[in-house]
Amino acid sequence: MAAQKTPSFDPLTLEVVDLIGTVVARYHEEYEEAAAEHALTGAQARLLSLLSLEPLPMRRLAQKLKCEPSNVTGIVDRLEARGLAERRPDPSDRRVKLAAVTEEGRAVARSLRLSLRFAREPLAGLSREERMSLRGLLSRMLDAS
Amino acid sequence: MAAQKTPSFDPLTLEVVDLIGTVVARYHEEYEEAAAEHALTGAQARLLSLLSLEPLPMRRLAQKLKCEPSNVTGIVDRLEARGLAERRPDPSDRRVKLAAVTEEGRAVARSLRLSLRFAREPLAGLSREERMSLRGLLSRMLDAS
DNA sequence: TATTGTTATACTCTATAACTATA
DNA sequence: TATAGTTATAGAGTATAACAATA
Numbered sequence: 001m002a003a004q005k006t007p008s009f010d011p012l013t014l015e016v017v018d019l020i021g022t023v024v025a026r027y028h029e030e031y032e033e034a035a036a037e038h039a040l041t042g043a044q045a046r047l048l049s050l051l052s053l054e055p056l057p058m059r060r061l062a063q064k065l066k067c068e069p070s071n072v073t074g075i076v077d078r079l080e081a082r083g084l085a086e087r088r089p090d091p092s093d094r095r096v097k098l099a100a101v102t103e104e105g106r107a108v109a110r111s112l113r114l115s116l117r118f119a120r121e122p123l124a125g126l127s128r129e130e131r132m133s134l135r136g137l138l139s140r141m142l143d144a145s
Numbered sequence: 146m147a148a149q150k151t152p153s154f155d156p157l158t159l160e161v162v163d164l165i166g167t168v169v170a171r172y173h174e175e176y177e178e179a180a181a182e183h184a185l186t187g188a189q190a191r192l193l194s195l196l197s198l199e200p201l202p203m204r205r206l207a208q209k210l211k212c213e214p215s216n217v218t219g220i221v222d223r224l225e226a227r228g229l230a231e232r233r234p235d236p237s238d239r240r241v242k243l244a245a246v247t248e249e250g251r252a253v254a255r256s257l258r259l260s261l262r263f264a265r266e267p268l269a270g271l272s273r274e275e276r277m278s279l280r281g282l283l284s285r286m287l288d289a290s
Numbered sequence: 291t292a293t294t295g296t297t298a299t300a301c302t303c304t305a306t307a308a309c310t311a312t313a
Numbered sequence: 314t315a316t317a318g319t320t321a322t323a324g325a326g327t328a329t330a331a332c333a334a335t336a
Contacts, residue, residue, distance in 0.1 A: 009230070016279055019261070019279075019287065020172065022220050022287055024168070027165065028169070043304095044302090057318090059318080070307095070320080071303065071305080074302080075302090091311080094312060095313065095317040117162070120303080121290065122286045125289025127308080134210075135164060137275055137278065138161070138168060140255050140270055140271060141270060142171065145266065188326060189325095201292080202295090212328085215296070215298095215329085215331080219325080220325090223325085238293095238294085238336075239334080240334065240335045242294080291336100293335080294335080296326095296332085297331085298331080298332100301327080303326080305323090306323090308320080311316100312319085
């Protein structure tokens with residue numbers, strides 16, 4: 001609520017916006033690369049990562065991935081065909097199918113997560129104090145929007 | 146070169162990594178939304194934005210978009226069909242086709258750019274000093290990787 | 291011979307609409 | 314009747330391989 005005087009177009013703000021754009025591009029490249037190393041598409045990697053936390057109804061997956069439920073069918077189909085995921089019935093509602101990772105899927109998800117963390121090593125260049133500072137700034141930035 | 150002792154897995158770093166992930170997700174949502182408002186896909190919006198700076202050979206576009214040249218053909222086709230872009234011969238090399246924005250394409254690119262800047266207003270929540278600090282941290286992060 | 295852009299092909303992701311089986 | 318998941322369909326992005334025109 002402090003300095004809010006149309007700061008969108010001043011040079012400093014534009015510079016920061018550009019930097020964020022670069023971070024976003026870099027992040028995505030690395031994510032796609034990491035996924036490709038496991039012969040996964042971006043969408044498959046994202047879905048697998050979600051499932052590695054907990055089994056989810058197809059509908060919930062669509063919400064999390066911000067896509068239509070009909071798309072989730074295909075993505076889970078492909079993961080299932082590779083033995084990385086499976087569908088289970090939901091005892092409490094027979095309409096629902098729970099998607100879940102298999103043992104192998106969990107291993108791939110873990111490997112994916114590790115290679116991502118490694119890829120994001122750039123943070124290593126910042127000291128502990130700087131990372132704390134960055135955490136604060138990003139938090140406030142996200143809260144404000 | 147300061148604090149570099151396997152900082153990838155400590156809680157603070159993971160927290161920052163998560164925040165960056167959230168920023169990336171937010172950024173992409175807003176980019177896609179802004180593109181959709183102009184009835185453009187993300188790829189079309191990115192290509193149009195590139196062309197609004199200067200005409201480029203198809204090959205260069207593929208490099209900039211990090212995709213195969215054959216894909217650029219289709220994307221430019223669709224922009225051309227809507228009158229937003231056009232192909233011109235390159236006087237110095239008759240193999241080359243230069244893609245360029247039309248007058249209308251330039252206007253759409255400008256409108257797209259403005260709606261994006263507006264969408265990224267979250268920076269408004271940060272004071273001038275904080276934005277300078279953020280600029281420094283992001284720069285160092287990107288340089289380090 | 292090498293390079294530029296294109297075409298042809300196949301796969302994935304995407305949204306929409308219609309369908310089924312449950313609730 | 315409403316909801317969960319699926320199927321069918323069509324459009325767009327993607328990579329690969331083969332091709333024509335030009336260098």
